[in-house]
Amino acid sequence: MISEKMSALARNNSVIRAMFEEGKLLAAKYGSANVYDFSLGNPNFPPPESVKNAIIGVLSDTSAANIHGYMPNAGFPEVRAAVADALNARHGTEYASKNLVMSVGAAGGLNVALKTLLNPGDEVIAVAPYFVEYGNYVRNYDGSLVVVPARAGDFQADAAAIGAAVTARTKAVIINSPNNPTGVVYTESTIREIADVLRAKSEKSGSPVYIISDEPYRELAYGGVRVPWISKYYADTIVCYSWSKSLSLPGERIGYLAVSDECADSAQILEAAAIATRVLGFVNAPSLIQLAVARVLGEEPNLSGYAENRELLYGGLTKLGYECVYPEGAFYLWVKAPGGDDRAFAEAAKKYNILLVPGTSFAGPGYARLAYCVAKETIERALPAFAKLAEELRL
Amino acid sequence: MISEKMSALARNNSVIRAMFEEGKLLAAKYGSANVYDFSLGNPNFPPPESVKNAIIGVLSDTSAANIHGYMPNAGFPEVRAAVADALNARHGTEYASKNLVMSVGAAGGLNVALKTLLNPGDEVIAVAPYFVEYGNYVRNYDGSLVVVPARAGDFQADAAAIGAAVTARTKAVIINSPNNPTGVVYTESTIREIADVLRAKSEKSGSPVYIISDEPYRELAYGGVRVPWISKYYADTIVCYSWSKSLSLPGERIGYLAVSDECADSAQILEAAAIATRVLGFVNAPSLIQLAVARVLGEEPNLSGYAENRELLYGGLTKLGYECVYPEGAFYLWVKAPGGDDRAFAEAAKKYNILLVPGTSFAGPGYARLAYCVAKETIERALPAFAKLAEELRL
Numbered sequence: 028m029i030s031e032k033m034s035a036l037a038r039n040n041s042v043i044r045a046m047f048e049e050g051k052l053l054a055a056k057y058g059s060a061n062v063y064d065f066s067l068g069n070p071n072f073p074p075p076e077s078v079k080n081a082i083i084g085v086l087s088d089t090s091a092a093n094i095h096g097y098m099p100n101a102g103f104p105e106v107r108a109a110v111a112d113a114l115n116a117r118h119g120t121e122y123a124s125k126n127l128v129m130s131v132g133a134a135g136g137l138n139v140a141l142k143t144l145l146n147p148g149d150e151v152i153a154v155a156p157y158f159v160e161y162g163n164y165v166r167n168y169d170g171s172l173v174v175v176p177a178r179a180g181d182f183q184a185d186a187a188a189i190g191a192a193v194t195a196r197t198k199a200v201i202i203n204s205p206n207n208p209t210g211v212v213y214t215e216s217t218i219r220e221i222a223d224v225l226r227a228k229s230e231k232s233g234s235p236v237y238i239i240s241d242e243p244y245r246e247l248a249y250g251g252v253r254v255p256w257i258s259k260y261y262a263d264t265i266v267c268y269s270w271s272k273s274l275s276l277p278g279e280r281i282g283y284l285a286v287s288d289e290c291a292d293s294a295q296i297l298e299a300a301a302i303a304t305r306v307l308g309f310v311n312a313p314s315l316i317q318l319a320v321a322r323v324l325g326e327e328p329n330l331s332g333y334a335e336n337r338e339l340l341y342g343g344l345t346k347l348g349y350e351c352v353y354p355e356g357a358f359y360l361w362v363k364a365p366g367g368d369d370r371a372f373a374e375a376a377k378k379y380n381i382l383l384v385p386g387t388s389f390a391g392p393g394y395a396r397l398a399y400c401v402a403k404e405t406i407e408r409a410l411p412a413f414a415k416l417a418e419e420l421r422l
Numbered sequence: 423m424i425s426e427k428m429s430a431l432a433r434n435n436s437v438i439r440a441m442f443e444e445g446k447l448l449a450a451k452y453g454s455a456n457v458y459d460f461s462l463g464n465p466n467f468p469p470p471e472s473v474k475n476a477i478i479g480v481l482s483d484t485s486a487a488n489i490h491g492y493m494p495n496a497g498f499p500e501v502r503a504a505v506a507d508a509l510n511a512r513h514g515t516e517y518a519s520k521n522l523v524m525s526v527g528a529a530g531g532l533n534v535a536l537k538t539l540l541n542p543g544d545e546v547i548a549v550a551p552y553f554v555e556y557g558n559y560v561r562n563y564d565g566s567l568v569v570v571p572a573r574a575g576d577f578q579a580d581a582a583a584i585g586a587a588v589t590a591r592t593k594a595v596i597i598n599s600p601n602n603p604t605g606v607v608y609t610e611s612t613i614r615e616i617a618d619v620l621r622a623k624s625e626k627s628g629s630p631v632y633i634i635s636d637e638p639y640r641e642l643a644y645g646g647v648r649v650p651w652i653s654k655y656y657a658d659t660i661v662c663y664s665w666s667k668s669l670s671l672p673g674e675r676i677g678y679l680a681v682s683d684e685c686a687d688s689a690q691i692l693e694a695a696a697i698a699t700r701v702l703g704f705v706n707a708p709s710l711i712q713l714a715v716a717r718v719l720g721e722e723p724n725l726s727g728y729a730e731n732r733e734l735l736y737g738g739l740t741k742l743g744y745e746c747v748y749p750e751g752a753f754y755l756w757v758k759a760p761g762g763d764d765r766a767f768a769e770a771a772k773k774y775n776i777l778l779v780p781g782t783s784f785a786g787p788g789y790a791r792l793a794y795c796v797a798k799e800t801i802e803r804a805l806p807a808f809a810k811l812a813e814e815l816r817l
């Protein structure tokens with residue numbers, strides 16, 4: 028009796044769930060310490076203590092009715108003003124409260140942005156490999172996802188390929204840097220090239236192609252690598268941010284949309300995004316956590332911990348003969364499947380209690396994703412298992 | 423550049439917003455104490471102190487990673503088990519953890535339920551007057567809302583009219599009792615009649631017509647009035663609950679879907695609802711507040727406060743000659759527009775600084791909604807203004 032769209036989703040879901048269930052079975056059989064689960068992007072480091080203090084601070088100095096009551100669908104004006112100030116200080120931008128719509132995480136924000144922009148049949152371009160939910164989000168609004176491969180080798184977005192994929196129906200390009208699943212950070216020149224291409228296309232057609240910048244990993248860049256603030260290069264940008272990864276709050280569902288005054292139809296988009304927030308049933312981003320994150324905007328993620336994991340895993344695997352893309356951001360390692368078959372690679376790994384996600388799940392066959400947002404010990408204990416796997420695979 | 427659907431919504435929105443802005447102007451001009459705002463369903467009573475204690479309790483006895491991390495899309499299993507136990511104790515039902523999907527309020531839950539059920543073109547029946555967002559929610563999934571009037575006079579749902587509106591495309595009937603905007607609680611016999619009619623229709627067509635029971639006001643029933651637990655009368659029921667009103671937590675976006683084992687395709691619906699939660703971008707109900715509400719499931723709303731307001735407003739207005747539906751639940755009073763024109767009534771009221779919502783906004787022309795979830799003093803101070811209004815309207 029469920030809808031046809033949901034039936035199809037349930038069929039696909041069972042593949043992923045089967046993997047999850049298998050992981051639980053392995054853990055039950057061998058003990059969870061002997062199962063090396065690199066499959067999930069669930070941050071291992073707890074939120075900073077300041078988050079707890081901020082929540083308790085809000086509870087003690089703000090009236091309960093104000094903490095937990097309704098506010099405008101776009102979020103508390105003072106929270107949006109604080110976020111705008113923090114962005115301006117960091118990026119030299121000129122956001123104000125009105126340029127922000129608080130969202131139910133980046134996933135909620137992406138849905139709000141797509142609901143705001145898409146007519147049925149409109150196209151949205153994504154760069155493969157990509158976070159698999161993009162397709163579902165776009166189809167929620169009867170749009171169609173057009174997939175353009177990243178550049179072979181370095182997995183930077185390919186501006187020329189994006190340009191070639193733009194049609195009269197193209198409404199937006201989703202950019203995700205630092206990238207899930209590759210860990211690649213798009214360079215300034217990549218962003219400039221994409222901006223130039225899209226500007227030319229928009230001018231030619233007379234209607235803007237928006238960039239939707241999905242940025243849950245913005246602060247997760249290592250070794251001083253800079254993550255360009257895209258709307259400084261391309262005005263028609265909708266930023267979708269989330270504190271899920273930077274503050275390890277993925278369960279709380281808190282993020283924002285940012286649209287600058289320079290963006291085409293900025294005021295209309297911001298008004299529509301607030302209405303979409305209401306109409307899609309989000310109503311508003313959760314209130315207590317809105318007030319809490321506004322008090323910890325200077326907080327930095329646990330970069331050193333993830334950086335340590337990155338060195339350990341990348342160093343360990345390359346030494347064993349695995350080919351990996353050196354990740355400059357996020358907490359994912361993109362590993363070439365020895366022999367080229369990523370599903371076979373994942374199956375072989377499972378024999379050694381290693382859980383990783385075949386690249387096919389991200390429209391990136393021939394590779395696999397390892398999430399290294401795990402305890403350091405998991406990596407340390409996993410390396411001998413990877414060594415045995417390398418032996419089996421004759422690396 | 424925004425989508426056509428959103429353009430239409432923005433046009434409609436501006437009417438409501440104009441009213442809101444006008445209210446703010448009135449407050450600035452006359453002082454907010456001299457403006458009697460009965461327009462919003464924002465609970466006046468703060469959440470019980472136990473909610474704050476529960477949040478602080480969770481923060482102090484649970485690890486931060488567990489509080490704020492990912493959990494299954496359906497919500498924490500232990501939270502769902504606790505909710506199931508509380509429902510079973512109260513209603514003699516047999517829910518288990520698996521029968522519940524935690525939701526981003528009832529608005530999120532309704533969207534999840536509709537996404538789960540609707541194919542494009544499917545019909546959903548609502549009983550007018552009704553919460554105006556139902557239409558938007560149904561159209562999110564390309565369904566169409568079929569509106570059936572409630573019985574004249576007592577505003578009970580009209581089972582025969584519902585039955586007559588069922589077609590081969592009818593997927594669900596939305597029931598909302600205690601009702602927004604009328605304050606009416608559907609009697610056991612109303613529920614039985616609806617159940618009988620829908621059972622007959624479902625048997626005839628071979629495919630179930632589901633009841634989606636929108637229950638944010640479940641606990642808000644006065645004078646011992648019982649609110650029947652609908653799935654005991656009709657198995658094919660999806661309950662959408664929210665703590666927004668019962669615990670005064672509308673900003674937190676926390677509720678649940680409940681689907682019993684007896685519901686047709688129960689397992690499929692529950693699986694699809696969890697997937698829809700993910701795919702629509704909710705991902706999961708906010709985590710900290712999930713854990714907190716599970717600790718205050720025995721808490722009762724501030725019924726006596728609302729009951730006092732109800733008596734004061736109903737008593738005061740009827741004495742002045744206004745015709746009102748005596749509300750047995752929720753915190754709304756449904757008042758007949760003297761002369762029959764509800765917009766003119768709202769305009770006339772505004773001259774006396776009284777803000778109320780014309781029934782037309784709920785597909786209930788000829789009436790107006792007064793939300794009495796306000797401070798008692800607001801009602802006390804408003805009554806003389808209502809008296810002057812009555813004089814002008816020659817009641």
